[in-house]
Amino acid sequence: MTITQATSAPLIAVVGATGLQGGSVIKALSESGKPYRIRGFTRDATKAAAEALKKQGVEMVTLNLVVENKEEVYKAFAGADYAFLVTSFQEHYSKEREISEGKMLIDATKAAGVKGVVWSGLSNVAKLSGGKYTNVTNFDGKALVTEYGRASGVPLVDVQAGLYYAGFLKGLLVKQPDGTYAISWATKPTTVISMIDVENDFGLYVRWVLEMPVFPDGLEVRTSSENITPEEMARQISEGTGKTVVFKQISVEETAQLLVSLGYPPAGAAEIAEEFLFFDEFGFYGGAETTSTEGLARPTRTFAEFVKGADWSKALV
Structure with missing residues (x-):
C-alpha cells in the first residue's frame, strides 16, 4: 500500500530514515496492507535518498539529533503515534554521547505522548559476561538507554539487530x-x-511489533x-x-x-x-535465542x- 497522508492512519516517526535501519523500517511499512503516515528524520532532506522517500509519500524532516538541538528534536515528534529510534555510534564512538542522545530521544517521545517506542538496542555485554568484557561500549551504551526507556514509563520494545x-x-x-x-x-x-540482511529484513521485525493487536510493552526482539x-x-x-x-x-x-x-x-x-x-x-x-520469524510478513x-x-x-x- 502506498504511504498515506490520511489523518486516520497512525503517524510513525522514523529516526535515520535514509539509513540502513530506518530505511528498512519504512520499506516494511510501505509493503503493509495497513495504511501509515510516516515522518522521516534526516540531517539532509535534499539528498537523493530523502527525495526518493518524499516521492513515496514520506514527510521528510531535516533534523540534527544532538543534545544541543534538544528543543527542535522535541518539536519533531509532536503528533506522532509511534516512533522508531536508533542512534549512530559509528559516527563518534562515544558511549557517553550515545547514551545522552538516546535518553533525549526517549524524553522527546514521552513529551509527545506516543503510544509506543520501538528502540534499536543491544545487549549489555559487560553484564552478560560477568564483567569479563567491558570495552564493548556500543552494546552497553544502547543497553543502558533501554533501561532508561523502560523506567521512563513510555511503552517500549527493544528490537536488536544482528x-x-x-x-x-x-x-x-x-x-x-x-x-x-x-x-x-x-x-x-x-x-x-x-x-541480519538489515535493508531487507530488519524492518519486518519492527512492522511485526507495530501490527500486534496490543503494543507489546517490555518485549525484547532479537533479530x-x-x-x-x-x-x-x-x-x-x-x-x-x-x-x-x-x-x-x-x-x-x-x-x-x-x-x-x-x-x-x-x-x-x-x-x-x-x-x-x-x-x-x-x-x-x-545465550538468548533469536526471535522466531513465524510472525513476519x-x-x-x-x-x-x-x-x-x-x-x-x-x-x-
Missing part, C-alpha cells in the same frame, strides 16, 4: 597475498553468529535473517562468487589491527574486536540469497 550481511561488502573480506580472500575474525570457525557460522559464510561466498574465500581465526589484537588498517579509529577497532570474543564465548545475544533472506543478489565488484577486487 551482525549485518552488508559488512562483507564494506571491507570485511581481506585479500591475501596469494589472491584469495579471508574472513579474519577473533572467533572459532564454528561459532554461530546471528546475521536474525540466518544464524550461521563464519566458516559456512566463507564457503557460501566462495560458491556464490567463484572466488576463493576462507575463514581465518585470528587474535583479538590482530583483529583490532586489521580494522584500523581498514579505516576504523583505534578505539572503535578495539571495541569491535572484543565483540567477537564475546560472541565466541557467550553467543551473539549472550515475509521470509527473511538467507545468507546464500544475499550472496547471490549482492554486488561484489568493490569487495572482491
Whole structure:
C-alpha cells in the first residue's frame, strides 16, 4: 500500500530514515496492507535518498539529533503515534554521547505522548559476561538507554539487530597475498553468529511489533535473517562468487589491527574486536535465542540469497 497522508492512519516517526535501519523500517511499512503516515528524520532532506522517500509519500524532516538541538528534536515528534529510534555510534564512538542522545530521544517521545517506542538496542555485554568484557561500549551504551526507556514509563520494545550481511561488502573480506580472500575474525570457525540482511529484513521485525493487536510493552526482539557460522559464510561466498574465500581465526589484537588498517579509529577497532570474543564465548545475544520469524510478513533472506543478489565488484577486487 502506498504511504498515506490520511489523518486516520497512525503517524510513525522514523529516526535515520535514509539509513540502513530506518530505511528498512519504512520499506516494511510501505509493503503493509495497513495504511501509515510516516515522518522521516534526516540531517539532509535534499539528498537523493530523502527525495526518493518524499516521492513515496514520506514527510521528510531535516533534523540534527544532538543534545544541543534538544528543543527542535522535541518539536519533531509532536503528533506522532509511534516512533522508531536508533542512534549512530559509528559516527563518534562515544558511549557517553550515545547514551545522552538516546535518553533525549526517549524524553522527546514521552513529551509527545506516543503510544509506543520501538528502540534499536543491544545487549549489555559487560553484564552478560560477568564483567569479563567491558570495552564493548556500543552494546552497553544502547543497553543502558533501554533501561532508561523502560523506567521512563513510555511503552517500549527493544528490537536488536544482528551482525549485518552488508559488512562483507564494506571491507570485511581481506585479500591475501596469494589472491584469495579471508574472513579474519577473533572467533572459532564454528561459532554461530546471528546475521541480519538489515535493508531487507530488519524492518519486518519492527512492522511485526507495530501490527500486534496490543503494543507489546517490555518485549525484547532479537533479530536474525540466518544464524550461521563464519566458516559456512566463507564457503557460501566462495560458491556464490567463484572466488576463493576462507575463514581465518585470528587474535583479538590482530583483529583490532586489521580494522584500523581498514579505516576504523583505534578505539572503535578495539571495541569491535572484543565483540567477537564475546560472541565466541557467550553467543551473539549472550545465550538468548533469536526471535522466531513465524510472525513476519515475509521470509527473511538467507545468507546464500544475499550472496547471490549482492554486488561484489568493490569487495572482491
